[in-house]
Amino acid sequence: MITVVGEAVMDLVRSGQGETTAHPGGSPANVAVGLGRLSNDVALLTRLGPDTHGTRLARHLVGSGVALAAGAVDKHPTSTAIAHTDESGSATYEFAITWQLPDLEPDELLAGSACLHTGSIAATLEPGASTVRRLVERARGRRTVSYDPNCRPSLMGDPEQARTRIESLVASADVVKASDEDLGWLRPGQDVVDVAREWLALGPSLVVVTRGAAGAVGVCRAGTVEQRARRVAVADTVGAGDAFMAGLLDALHRRDLLGPDNADRLYGIDTGTLAELLDAASLVSAFTCTRPGANPPTAEELAAYRASVGAALP
Template identity: 35%
Template sequence: MTGGPGHVLVVGEALIDLVPVEGDGDVRAAQSGGAPANVAVGLARLGTPTSFAGGLGGDGFARTIEERMRTAGVDLALCARSALPTALAVPDPGTEGTGYHFHLRDTATFRLPDLSAQAGRFGAVYVGGLAAVVDPGAGAVRATARAAAEHSLLVVDPNVREDRTLDPERSLAALRELCGLAHVVKASDEDLARLWPGADPEETCAGLAAGGRLVVMTRGARGSTAYTSTAPPVSVAATPVEVVNTIGAGDAFLAGLLNRLGAGGSFTGTPGVQGAHDMLAYASEVAASVCARAGTEPSAPART
């Protein structure tokens, strides 16, 4: 049976990113994406047993997604399937980050299964991405997250996206609710500023951590910081790398983070100062492996 104390359940979307082809901005290449799918693939490639619960469609894009995830070693037995098409995301990389435009309506991608009855079988459950705010998937994500908060380690990456297809007020409220349920929150400084406008991101992290959570804030090239209720914040510089691509770097970072949290075979306990430092350094190296080349496939650092 799928599951176990060292096994991660990833709930969310697997979609297709239409990314600009280098040297010809008028041409776009189809690339498997979706933050949860990227996290699942990253975890499996790093050696963490991983199940993905998303919606897979009946088109060629869905077959591409499935092949990518199976090749990485992700268990897809809990996915919902339909004949509907796959959702598309059109990233617009820029000097200040990547913006997105989405094609989401009437797709298989957000027909997610409610796994609230099975969440407790897993050591950790990840939720986040578009599926946390796009119906009908958002209801299944909330139900699964609430069950995971009671029975396993709930990990949330709010991964805020802004687009005309999303209701900003409703979306931000849903993501704040998930952060409140979580045992582990990973968020960028930009995510935090959007979720709690007017508040200092560092103070927001400290406030979330005071509730007993592990909170990790990423700042891109400026590194990352871990906050807990029992120790001072721990910061690590970003791993130096010649940046080729930034799409999927945050997802790779989270995969590295979770891989380290579960390295002992279960997801229990909060890391101490040295443990937090090692965890952030490892996650930074995993993220750098994505930034150093095209695509979103991370690789494990050479060190153990």
């Protein structure tokens, strides 16, 4: 099982034409949904409010094959994010977030899990961030730990301080995924591949950087792999990075590279395997961009999409 820890948010997407539509979102919740729809056994530790948004999010998660951990609903309103999309479909966000977690034992929360995934607001916004960090510390060496900083500057404060917190989690993770926008905020002016290599030296087995239309790049100890982006008709890019993360974890699971028993194999992956992982993740992300909101494919939809586009990149 993969346990995902982090925020579930209702995205209120406002288009350039002034229209607003509501979509379930939140980076970790999106990852959990992506994994569930790809037929993975996945549980989400999150918080929801006792309101319409919370009810809709819970229905969306469970309907996508995600098990909600105990204590998910509390007395606070469900968190929301207003996503403004431009003509290219790219999104910027405004947040109304409450982030805290039930006081449960780490071993109870992680029982049966081969992998713990977390990131974004959940790993930086208190009081919940302290609980997330304790979970990561407990999981380290006992599960595969994956992390996506998915930076939200409006909530994370000073980038120098955020960088310290984020890089401490990078050092505790086995798999790290970031975007070029994340690294541009955290490490302005630095080449993203150089930053990925620096992060790899902190301890992860694999660091991947997504670069939008420029594709993705992954680094492991065997070398560096570039992945070109697939050309698609973009509805918007909401949830594209989360879909990539879900696709990456799904690909790692299908290659039996998750869990403590496979840690040495993950640490020593070759560039051929890395290329396969990036290709699988990019396919999930590309599909998600073809329809509005964070709406990743099911396993059946992905199989049909793969057949329609073929194995080769354009």
